[in-house]
Amino acid sequence: MAKQAGSGTRTDEVHRRLRSDILGGRLVPGSRLKFPELCEHYGVSVGAAREALTRLTSEGLVKTQAHQGYVVTPLSHKDLADLTSARVEIESLVLRLSVLEGDVEWESRAVAAHHVLERAVFMSDDDPDHPTDEWSAAHAKFHLALIDGCTNRRLLDVARALREEAELYRQWSVSFGQEPDRDLAGEHRALLEASVGRQADLAAQLVRDHIAHTASLLISVATDEPIRPNPPAPTPDRRAG
Amino acid sequence: MAKQAGSGTRTDEVHRRLRSDILGGRLVPGSRLKFPELCEHYGVSVGAAREALTRLTSEGLVKTQAHQGYVVTPLSHKDLADLTSARVEIESLVLRLSVLEGDVEWESRAVAAHHVLERAVFMSDDDPDHPTDEWSAAHAKFHLALIDGCTNRRLLDVARALREEAELYRQWSVSFGQEPDRDLAGEHRALLEASVGRQADLAAQLVRDHIAHTASLLISVATDEPIRPNPPAPTPDRRAG
DNA sequence: CGTCAAGACAGATTCGAAAGTTCTTGTCTC
DNA sequence: GAGACAAGAACTTTCGAATCTGTCTTGACG
Numbered sequence: 001m002a003k004q005a006g007s008g009t010r011t012d013e014v015h016r017r018l019r020s021d022i023l024g025g026r027l028v029p030g031s032r033l034k035f036p037e038l039c040e041h042y043g044v045s046v047g048a049a050r051e052a053l054t055r056l057t058s059e060g061l062v063k064t065q066a067h068q069g070y071v072v073t074p075l076s077h078k079d080l081a082d083l084t085s086a087r088v089e090i091e092s093l094v095l096r097l098s099v100l101e102g103d104v105e106w107e108s109r110a111v112a113a114h115h116v117l118e119r120a121v122f123m124s125d126d127d128p129d130h131p132t133d134e135w136s137a138a139h140a141k142f143h144l145a146l147i148d149g150c151t152n153r154r155l156l157d158v159a160r161a162l163r164e165e166a167e168l169y170r171q172w173s174v175s176f177g178q179e180p181d182r183d184l185a186g187e188h189r190a191l192l193e194a195s196v197g198r199q200a201d202l203a204a205q206l207v208r209d210h211i212a213h214t215a216s217l218l219i220s221v222a223t224d225e226p227i228r229p230n231p232p233a234p235t236p237d238r239r240a241g
Numbered sequence: 242m243a244k245q246a247g248s249g250t251r252t253d254e255v256h257r258r259l260r261s262d263i264l265g266g267r268l269v270p271g272s273r274l275k276f277p278e279l280c281e282h283y284g285v286s287v288g289a290a291r292e293a294l295t296r297l298t299s300e301g302l303v304k305t306q307a308h309q310g311y312v313v314t315p316l317s318h319k320d321l322a323d324l325t326s327a328r329v330e331i332e333s334l335v336l337r338l339s340v341l342e343g344d345v346e347w348e349s350r351a352v353a354a355h356h357v358l359e360r361a362v363f364m365s366d367d368d369p370d371h372p373t374d375e376w377s378a379a380h381a382k383f384h385l386a387l388i389d390g391c392t393n394r395r396l397l398d399v400a401r402a403l404r405e406e407a408e409l410y411r412q413w414s415v416s417f418g419q420e421p422d423r424d425l426a427g428e429h430r431a432l433l434e435a436s437v438g439r440q441a442d443l444a445a446q447l448v449r450d451h452i453a454h455t456a457s458l459l460i461s462v463a464t465d466e467p468i469r470p471n472p473p474a475p476t477p478d479r480r481a482g
Numbered sequence: 483c484g485t486c487a488a489g490a491c492a493g494a495t496t497c498g499a500a501a502g503t504t505c506t507t508g509t510c511t512c
Numbered sequence: 513g514a515g516a517c518a519a520g521a522a523c524t525t526t527c528g529a530a531t532c533t534g535t536c537t538t539g540a541c542g
Binding site: 485493496501503504506507510 | 513514515516517518519520521522523524525526527528529530531532533534535536537538539540541542
């Protein structure tokens with residue numbers, strides 16, 4: 001079987017790799033994405049890169065303007081505030097539905113994801129400002145598992161899309177600004193118990209506080225100007241690392 | 242200045258025309274969109290049509306699977322129920338914010354849009370089952386104007402995207418199922434007065450009822466199977482009219 | 483010295499053909 | 513007669529060059 005796999009086209013691969021590079025912080029928000037470099041780096045032609053970029057645009061990770069090329073979505077504090085507010089409202093709503101509609105298998109997945117999160121290493125010694133990749137992945141999976149019981153695919157998709165975009169901000173926050181006395185693990189445990197215990201309103205309220213609290217820490221370390229990790233200087237570097 | 246307008250590329254035009262054809266009912270949900278026909282009909286090459294289709298995919302109007310081409314998003318009753326539920330929650334939320342945050346100019350636009358809606362002809366004699374295009378456009382503009390006061394662009398975009406997708410269902414409902422004693426104009430007037438009168442909670446509740454009521458009429462005329470205006474028979478026709 | 487216009491350059495967009503994959507049709511075997 | 517295999521056709525996907533648009537530099541004019 002020398003097949004390329006049914007669901008895997010050349011565009012899909014570039015799309016996946018590009019998204020990974022953006023979410024992983026290897027591509028700087030606000031930087032331009034030029035076709036020649038993209039083609040060379042990912043080993044594809046202009047057409048494939050173009051379609052991958054178009055898809056990323058629909059996911060909100062890159063922006064475009066006619067005849068002005070593609071740009072990694074710039075970060076701004078107004079947008080972070082909007083995004084947080086939207087997540088607080090929508091994710092709490094979806095979680096409430098999830099608690100009301102989820103079956104036993106949903107409970108099972110939530111418990112399993114929480115177990116992984118509990119055992120993940122939160123902070124590494126070599127980067128005290130950011131959580132480890134392992135913990136970040138487990139954290140995302142836990143929250144996704146919590147809302148996964150919602151049978152309304154529309155709402156679920158919206159909540160997931162918003163959460164993914166928030167990852168960008170978490171990635172580029174200069175510091176995670178962890179409060180020493182914050183019991184993050186405790187919040188997650190309470191969230192799980194309220195959900196599995198079918199206390200819908202409580203779970204919804206807990207997740208509201210959880211999201212708002214985390215985001216407020218990101219906001220507090222930010223300045224008033226748009227977040228531009230790379231100044232608009234004429235430095236041709238657009239890839240970090 | 243013989244410019245083609247800065248924001249107008251070939252792809253943009255095809256994208257706009259295709260969306261119009263889908264939303265206007267000239268392309269049947271569930272039908273395949275083959276490149277040869279598309280290129281001939283819109284007078285563009287494969288590449289341009291492809292990118293337009295990709296954008297439409299991100300808007301939820303068409304779906305795709307690798308190596309299996311593009312398809313106008315099929316309609317189903319589960320999805321209509323999900324979509325309605327999502328709109329009830331999100332649009333009421335956005336309207337509440339709009340009422341709280343909107344300025345005088347927002348009030349002005351809402352009043353203006355309502356004036357146009359009031360004067361638009363609702364039903365035409367030659368198609369007693371569907372509202373006229375004029376009324377539909379005015380109706381959409383009115384609701385959009387109502388929520389336009391919301392300063393949270395994220396939430397606003399979500400609400401608008403959901404509303405646009407709902408247009409597809411309205412277009413393809415076999416009958417609008419209008420109740421004789423329903424005072425649609427009165428509902429809209431109440432909605433406007435509550436909004437401009439800054440009664441946020443009342444406006445939110447009114448729009449919840451408004452959306453749910455309208456959707457329930459669409460549901461009531463539907464069968465239990467996926468809506469497929471064109472049977473999956475081997476008829477090669479995929480364009481109506 | 484400041485402002486404006488024309489030309490040159492870089493880069494995005496578009497196009498048509500070639501390659502790979504899936505679906506269909508026809509035939510063969512059990 | 514029914515099921516399975518294989519060949520052909522149609523279609524989607526990919527690619528690199530050609531075209532067109534936007535921006536920057538350079539020069540002249542007020």
